[in-house]
Amino acid sequence: LNSEVELVGRLRRGEHAALAEVMERFGDDVYRTAYLLLGDHHLAEDVSQDTFLTAYRKIGQFDGRGAFGGWLRSIAVNHCRSRMRRASWKRLLLRRQDQMETAGAAPGPEEISVRRSLAGEILQLPYPYREVIVLHYYHDLTVKEIAERLGQSEGTVKSRLSRARRQLKVLLDGEENAHGSRA
Amino acid sequence: MRMDHERKRIKAALERELESVRLPRNVSDRVMRAAERKLPVWEKELTLPLPVLVCVLALFIGSFVVMADSPAEPVPAPSSYATKTIILDSGVFAEASLPPNH
Numbered sequence: 001l002n003s004e005v006e007l008v009g010r011l012r013r014g015e016h017a018a019l020a021e022v023m024e025r026f027g028d029d030v031y032r033t034a035y036l037l038l039g040d041h042h043l044a045e046d047v048s049q050d051t052f053l054t055a056y057r058k059i060g061q062f063d064g065r066g067a068f069g070g071w072l073r074s075i076a077v078n079h080c081r082s083r084m085r086r087a088s089w090k091r092l093l094l095r096r097q098d099q100m101e102t103a104g105a106a107p108g109p110e111e112i113s114v115r116r117s118l119a120g121e122i123l124q125l126p127y128p129y130r131e132v133i134v135l136h137y138y139h140d141l142t143v144k145e146i147a148e149r150l151g152q153s154e155g156t157v158k159s160r161l162s163r164a165r166r167q168l169k170v171l172l173d174g175e176e177n178a179h180g181s182r183a
Numbered sequence: 184m185r186m187d188h189e190r191k192r193i194k195a196a197l198e199r200e201l202e203s204v205r206l207p208r209n210v211s212d213r214v215m216r217a218a219e220r221k222l223p224v225w226e227k228e229l230t231l232p233l234p235v236l237v238c239v240l241a242l243f244i245g246s247f248v249v250m251a252d253s254p255a256e257p258v259p260a261p262s263s264y265a266t267k268t269i270i271l272d273s274g275v276f277a278e279a280s281l282p283p284n285h
Contacts (some may be wrong), residue, residue: 016215016218016219019214019215019218020211020215023206023211023214024211027205027206027210027211028204028205028206030206031204031205031206031207031210032201032204035201035204036197036201045207045210048206048210048214049210049213049214049217052214052218053214053217053218056214056218117200118193118196118197118200119197119200119201122197136190137190137193137194137197138193138194138197138198140190140194
């Protein structure tokens with residue numbers, strides 16, 4: 001904990017070496033979170049880059065009450081959300097074209113192997129459900145903590161979590177059955 | 184208890200799957216290069232303090248309220264004096280105000 005406080009202090013002083021150390025320590029965690037939420041390595045790279053730059057430039061806004069890693073994660077989740085918002089506008093505009101391109105296309109072997117994984121199934125969930133599942137199960141956050149991070153009510157988070165859990169179970173059961181029938 | 188067990192199981196499975204997913208080196212290099220770049224002053228000062236933001240919003244909303252309250256057609260001001268049209272010898276029309284008790 002002391003080393004974290006010291007690291008934040010060095011970041012506040014604008015030390016570049018401290019930023020490198022932050023990426024060394026939290027880089028994988030931020031990148032994995034972004035990948036779990038967006039399902040795309042390029043987007044996860046962009047979000048990680050934006051997250052560390054935001055943290056470096058806005059370190060003055062970190063009040064030191066919670067863990068520094070948690071603050072970084074919140075920045076990453078916010079960046080992921082804005083990427084998703086932009087992507088949904090694009091999808092809305094390009095839906096017709098996509099439908100025409102993907103109609104009748106069978107999933108490739110890579111896609112099948114991704115879908116068989118738990119991360120792949122989480123990526124099948126609608127974005128708001130994916131968000132609560134990742135924060136609750138992967139980052140061990142409670143409903144209250146998720147609500148604070150996302151700026152939503154505890155009731156909303158609780159109901160999203162329960163619906164997400166139900167949908168994930170359906171997806172996992174379906175995948176298990178499909179896998180069983182293929183074997 | 185069951186929920187805790189479920190949470191641990193899912194977390195362990197995700198950690199296993201994401202073990203090989205690591206932040207690429209080139210991302211860290213890009214971040215370091217971008218961090219060394221000096222930000223222009225306007226970009227640094229872009230964050231608006233809350234009171235300023237509230238004032239700007241209040242002005243914006245206020246201007247709409249004022250516009251909504253003002254009538255589209257100007258209402259003539261009521262006059263206590265009656266007016267009378269007089270035709271002058273030259274054939275020109277003229278209006279003259281008459282005192283209220285006329």
